[in-house]
Amino acid sequence: MRRPTLADVGAVAGVSAKTVSNVMLGRREVSEATRLAVLAAVEEVGYEVNLAGRGLVSGQTGRVAVVVPNVYQPYFAELAERVILALEPHGYTTMLRIANGGDAELEAVLGATVSTVDGVIYCPHHLPDHDESLQPRRPVVQLGGAPTSRWDCVVMGEFEGAEAMTRHLLESGRRRIALVWNSSPGVVPHDDRLEGHLAALRAFGVPRDDTLLVTGSDWDRRASGYEAMVGLLRSGASFDAALCVNDAIAVGALRALRRHGLRVPDDVAVTGFDNTDEGEFTVPSLSSVSPRQEEMVEHAVAMLLERIAGADVPAREVRTGADLVLRSSSGLPTS
Amino acid sequence: MRRPTLADVGAVAGVSAKTVSNVMLGRREVSEATRLAVLAAVEEVGYEVNLAGRGLVSGQTGRVAVVVPNVYQPYFAELAERVILALEPHGYTTMLRIANGGDAELEAVLGATVSTVDGVIYCPHHLPDHDESLQPRRPVVQLGGAPTSRWDCVVMGEFEGAEAMTRHLLESGRRRIALVWNSSPGVVPHDDRLEGHLAALRAFGVPRDDTLLVTGSDWDRRASGYEAMVGLLRSGASFDAALCVNDAIAVGALRALRRHGLRVPDDVAVTGFDNTDEGEFTVPSLSSVSPRQEEMVEHAVAMLLERIAGADVPAREVRTGADLVLRSSSGLPTS
């Protein structure tokens, strides 16, 4: 059974296809009587616009691609969900693309499937910075990750966040702060975070100690935080706090510390980044740097829509703030 | 700058648009020489198929809608991710729709936007069973939730899972097993789980006690598991185990028990459903019923592709198994 077309509706209503089209588009040059007749016919035959046809004419698709490395990690899941819901009221549906690893991400942002959408919101993970010559064929807005001049981007206040959290730890009397970081090959280095951390150390006159810098094998799995912390503990380093690069890593680290018989926060304070929902339910609950996701998403969506509407301006960079969410894991040792 | 079309490529290569089309489609009735010339021209002008145009002719979109209630909950995030990745090798891209609540879900599965895809994979949450008369206009496969004869569905072994877990608790000596369940209005009641639980109780000759049945305000938030458990504790009921309807609820329950000074598993064993990644990192780590997601997704994708290919058979129901994943939270009281 063929799907009814404008012409089918027109035949039933006794008007031309174009008139039906006008009714569907809510044009005013249609008399009330015809309008009702057409609507009745639409109902009767069960007509529905074919967006492929419309898109062919308009050149627009009404779709936006959202590229994330994964969704099993709460940070990206929450981000993706916010983006999808933020786009909806603007009439855009979302194509979710999962791309993890430099080439896959680049392909997802620049590649062929991109031609089926009006724009791309890109949450980076591993983007290598080679070959800036390849230009995206659709507007791209980068959400999170390291700032770039390649396209519009919204980045969180990495520096401020890391600085504030380090400062908080220092103020609580911690002096040997481990960084559970990540810099496996190809991973975007969050230099701003490191800089923020170092700035706070300097402000308190605490010397930098690179033996306290640990690196996990991957950036996002709870398991890699676990491994990283186990490695640190085995190294025999002494530390009284661990600043983790994100909540997932922190959750893994918490577990490793516990297994090792260390108490959090009494022996070691632990903090995360991203303030995911999960952190509220860990034991102990997790202090984290909260990235104002909602604000970031708002900016990203707004910029993308401007681009889609035709804005032709140089790449912009929006930097949002960061808030500390303090819970038990960074409490005073006495607690 | 207009996007190049088949005709543009043809002009450069000195052939007709149709020949270019044939090359793009990998047809054999093209001589090697022309093929190379066309490919060179494609490269030169940077041509890329316009899928809107192709879709207009073929009537297919190359897209599948995946409808989930949310992605912040790990269960759905992992499910969505698996589905997206499973569809990819078949050449389908995914439109992720977030729809929570009976009407929204129905709208997402049956509504207008559905016409922009070739099929729908639907992970239900609240679907009310009213009005079966509304027929979907695209093939629908339901993934998870309560079985239905309305369309193809893949459901997990709810009964077996609940029975096996209850049996495990009973075998560990637990006798007063609370159910942290959920049945707020409109939520699909997982009767099979309840039945499985009751069957195990009967097998052990343990009487059913409805004072141990708690209901959270919502089905998925960790916070609602917390609230539900607080309610149960306040009610003064005595229990030595809590079978939670999913991992998120279990995580909330764990926290409530801890706050209340109860030890898990010593005082109360806690178990979840869904075996999300998170459960491995809770304190204590969470025993859970694992739904063989991979298998479910495989079935769902296979059935959907058959339907899209035109299979016209009555609605099918595939029931997968369930495995117990036992961790610390349901350990023996002595541990």
Add this chain to the structure above:
DNA sequence: TCCACTATTGACATCGCTGAAGTGACTCGG
């Protein structure tokens, strides 16, 4: 040398929709 046949390629219609332009009928002011 010519014909039949195959291998390539092109012209045209078509998918469903919308913009531009055109067609009557009717109204209204002078």
Add this chain to the structure above:
DNA sequence: CCGAGTCACTTCAGCGATGTCAATAGTGGA
């Protein structure tokens, strides 16, 4: 009573791709 203007609608072309079928060139056999 006429021309201009308005209204409501229609016709037509074309978005970019592909299926159908005809046309062309080139081949081998007689």
